[in-house]
Amino acid sequence: MTTAVTIPKAGGNGGRSAVAAAGRSVTKSYGAGETRVVALDAVDVDIMRGRFTAIMGPSGSGKSTLMHCLAGLDTVTEGRIWVGESEITGMKDKKLTQLRRDKIGFIFQSFNLLPTLNAAENITLPMDIAGRKVDREWFDRVVETVGLAGRLKHRPTQLSGGQQQRVAVARALAARPEIIFGDEPTGNLDSRAGAEVLGFLRRSVDELGQTIVMVTHDPVAASYADRVLYLADGRIVDEMANPTAESVLERMKSFDGRGRTS
Template identity: 65%
Template structure:
């Protein structure tokens, strides 16, 4: 049977709010406005973009392009001004604060630039903290596999201050993976790391997709980091303007240079 075009009428056409089964997260006509009047800033303007399950996507763009705002809205860390954001088939814009907190805890993993570890807890306690807050224990077999693959088994009793930056970020990655979330978001996850530690963390995120079948979305300014992804989505002036599949550091850098030149020419750089 021939599949109708997305805008075809009739009963076989999917509803606008019905995601494809292979879509982990998506934005539909998403706008985010800060301030009013003379201080009004449109961080995002009618962005529509999908993120496939089991895929590693990097979000890139010039400074001020809206990439972090997009990720924060997708992750439920910021509210949409207009439009909708979906995690699977759940419309985040329809959730109460309590429901949003539960969704972030149960269905989303986070890896931040600043690690966000609790300094008084051991590595293992940091890794299992979200599960402990939820009143449950992580799957023992899954957790053991995660710890083994991340090379953390001999660091579990160490506190963050006793770990290198790369080790702390590996702990943060383990924390994000421990609850088997539907999607992992990374906000400049290698921003505070040296090149060797950056490569280790990015390899872990790559393995999370290839071996653990997770979905990973990161914001980055580094073409070398983006080269680990399956797909790069480019933003400029609060809009999605391009995407690249099978990226290399060189192809990403070339695309970013083009966006920077356009921004400079229009006075937005």
């Protein structure tokens, strides 16, 4: 049973229970005075539960910063952020760490695997830390889908970069978190392996109600999402529902090298 939470509306009429994460007037800046750099500029955003959201934009547009702030990996300069019913702005470190461990999954391009653990142990590590029992049937399904069945006893140094990324994807999915954040999750995979992983992420949304937020620069990857948010100069400047690779690519062409829309 969840308790109601008052999140100021950012437009639209989605119910509170439909929001997996939200930000209001989210601002992130670095430095002060003339050297101040604004990475996020008063962003309002809702991440809908049970949906696949892609975040795109030119280099330096703020897309990774927005994801990191929504996931509680970075603090905001101004504004408020919620994950589910919990406001994380101002949350104590211990409580925030517990929330990230229990409710959030992460897929990073840098893998973040522990070198002393084999693939299977890296996949189950978040559940082991949380003292949660591993669902073996789901574990086997995840492992088979990402093509790791024959590599579970291998340590990261015995795996290729693509195989290490598969382990990272499997780790995020195996714990069935409430929301998964992915930063270029297929960036180190070839097109075939990337399509397999994206297909599984898509099915985890459709069949299991998983919520996924993915930063990507790849129009093909973005086409697996339900919705694409476009950032430029630290602001959400557009969004697209039911994207195709072609429509995403066409939209991206309207950004010039300075990160502004034409």
